[in-house]
Amino acid sequence: MPSTSTKSSVSRVLAFASLLLLPGATFGYNNSKAMDPEDRSGTWSIGAYFNWQESPYAGEDWRSDFMPQFVYTGENIYLDTTQMGWHAIDNDDWQLDTYVNYYLNGYNDHTFYSDTGEVRDEDDPLKGMERSSSFELGAALTRKTEYGRWSIAASHDVNGTHNGGRMELEWSKTWRGENWQVQPWLRTNYYSRETANYYFGVNADEVLVDRPEYALEATGSVSAGASLRVTAWQRHNLSLNAGYTVFNDEITESPIVSENAVFNASLSYRYEIDDLNRSSSGDYNFFTNNPNPWSYRIAYGCTSDTSLNKILRLQIDCQGDGTHLGSFFLSRQLSETLMTLPIEAWVTTGVARRFESEYQGNFWEGVLAFKAVFRQFPWSDTIETRFGVAEGISYAQKVPNIESERAAERDRRNSKFLNYLDFSLDVSLGDVIGNKKLQSCFVGFSVHHRSGIFGASNLYGNVYGGSNVNTMYIECEQR
Structure with missing residues (x-):
């Protein structure tokens, strides 16, 4: 047994x-x-x-x-x-x-x-x-x-x-x-x-x-x-x-x-x-017969006590609890337009490893999200630039230390299961260094955000609060 x-x-x-x-x-x-x-x-x-x-x-x-x-x-x-x-x-x-x-x-x-x-x-x-x-x-x-x-x-x-x-x-x-x-x-x-x-x-x-x-x-x-x-x-x-x-x-x-x-x-x-690029050979299947591009992303970064709205205003730092996160994501494009706008729709899933220093043992986190990507900037013909926003769900094997500390300070609860947001900005590595073979690889910054949507969701334990991790990453698209 x-x-x-x-x-x-x-x-x-x-x-x-x-x-x-x-x-x-x-x-x-x-x-x-x-x-x-x-x-x-x-x-x-x-x-x-x-x-x-x-x-x-x-x-x-x-x-x-x-x-x-x-x-x-x-x-x-x-x-x-x-x-x-x-x-x-x-x-x-x-x-x-x-x-x-x-x-x-x-x-x-x-x-x-x-x-x-x-x-x-x-x-x-x-x-x-x-x-x-x-x-x-x-x-x-x-x-x-x-x-x-x-x-x-x-x-x-x-x-x-x-x-x-x-x-x-x-x-x-x-x-x-x-x-x-x-x-x-x-x-x-x-x-x-x-x-x-x-x-x-x-x-x-x-x-x-x-x-x-x-x-x-x-x-x-x-x-x-x-x-x-x-x-x-x-x-x-x-x-x-x-x-x-x-x-x-x-x-x-x-x-x-x-x-x-x-x-x-x-x-x-x-x-x-439903603007999918469906395969001309056989029935379309998202997993086995799908001509749409896919990508992989590797990221690493540090936790921050700075609020999300300040990070988005470029107040970026590592002034958190000294913990870190490394992640690997796979994504696939769903559509080249979203609600007729020139915004691509992607679905993304990934695993992250939380490095918790001396606070507790390291653990895994899983993410599933939809992501909107805009790349039609006026200068993208010279240096292709992408801005992305992802919305989804995150489940961690343990509650990250920075979330536990914040909850304890405010006498509030915490949860392993929270809402997930990701904001990213990157540029084509190939365009920057003049190497055509790397034009589909992008380097940039993203913020990995977990929260309870201001206590509004019973699904997330009515948690009010969360955490931010500032990361640098490389992402390569396969077309």
């Missing part, structure tokens, strides 16, 4: 790899269906997602949430921000998917208020408690009929958050018009004993006078809802979703649960990037 340490290492690798690869979210009670379940167009989309959700937990009311949205609808592989999967079987009658998923549920540490950083009252029902989201591996089998899609899905925690599983039985049917879709659905949710105890139970070391210990067996809930999806001007996609979840008695009797049913609504917008 594998040792406990071996299992733990495998779990950490799976969790890290899942965010490196994937990086909409599966919310515990958010029933969003923003995507057409039959879309296999092979296009990429970027957008934003807004969610309003009633919380079942005592002391909480409504949650509002924001997160970026990244979508790829391939024939075999699909990506929806925090879920990546493979259509192992997909025909007119059956569909079998395997996937890795970030299951967003639970609640953040209630020691401090997320908006002000002030200490919560002693009688806060969730004070001193915290329940995290989890990474899951899962599979879903769907039977397609004229009466709708009938699905069964099972998933299990793989990073040791609660070591439990979930199962879902669902019916849905999609009615389609020329530029709209309506999809009602019904679902039964099953939580294993470990999952139910983690999200709705009270452990012995969390007991207070008015918060007794509470344990659950396997239990569940029932959900129903509908989604309206509209496409405008070919590439602009809007989705409005609403759902209602009713919990079993065993959940509602928990001392930390105050609602027996919750409602949620969400609105999402996606822009579909």
Whole structure:
């Protein structure tokens, strides 16, 4: 049998790899269906997602949430921000998917208020408690009929958050018009004993006078809802979703649960990037038959306490905590124009190594992002110059020291999972030194930024703050 340490290492690798690869979210009670379940167009989309959700937990009311949205609808592989999967079987009658998923549920540490950083009252029902989201591996089998899609899905925690599983039985049917879709659905949710105890139970070391210990067996809930999806001007996609979840008695009797049913609504917008240079030989495939250029980038730099807006005003320094970062990125062009503008769209993914000096052990960070690149400067015929802005997600194996220090100074929480931004400016190395062989290699500066979007996103733990790393890099395009 594998040792406990071996299992733990495998779990950490799976969790890290899942965010490196994937990086909409599966919310515990958010029933969003923003995507057409039959879309296999092979296009990429970027957008934003807004969610309003009633919380079942005592002391909480409504949650509002924001997160970026990244979508790829391939024939075999699909990506929806925090879920990546493979259509192992997909025909007119059956569909079998395997996937890795970030299951967003639970609640953040209630020691401090997320908006002000002030200490919560002693009688806060969730004070001193915290329940995290989890990474899951899962599979879903769907039977397609004229009466709708009938699905069964099972998933299990793989990073040791609660070591439990979930199962879902669902019916849905999609009615389609020329530029709209309506999809009602019904679902039964099953939580294993470990999952139910983690999200709705009270452990012995969390007991207070008015918060007794509470344990659950396997239990569940029932959900129903509908989604309206509209496409405008070919590439602009809007989705409005609403759902209602009713919990079993065993959940509602928990001392930390105050609602027996919750409602949620969400609105999402996606822009579909469809100006792809598709191959003339065979069917286009982003991974195996794609004529668009790709690039690799190697960077190294230092952390800085200077704010992002000051760095963008060229106040660049290494006055941080003495830690450093090295990174390697792979990128592929999606389009030569973005919303008809002369701005290229790229998708980029990378790994970074955090060198934490004496503060803690070094660790890895994974990134997935969309990047906009502008290179049509008046002088680019002489010295090609590029300016880029990337937006995405970042997952670190540990919280970087500079982020932990800032959070402690402000009595605020931190998170391994944060929003990612990258601003870059570079010039062609070949043009600068007069070597045509190096004209597609660029040297420049970039700032590697992680943050919680000013505490606005539950996905990022409502973190207010982050970190900046100033880097120098070389990036070479392959055309």
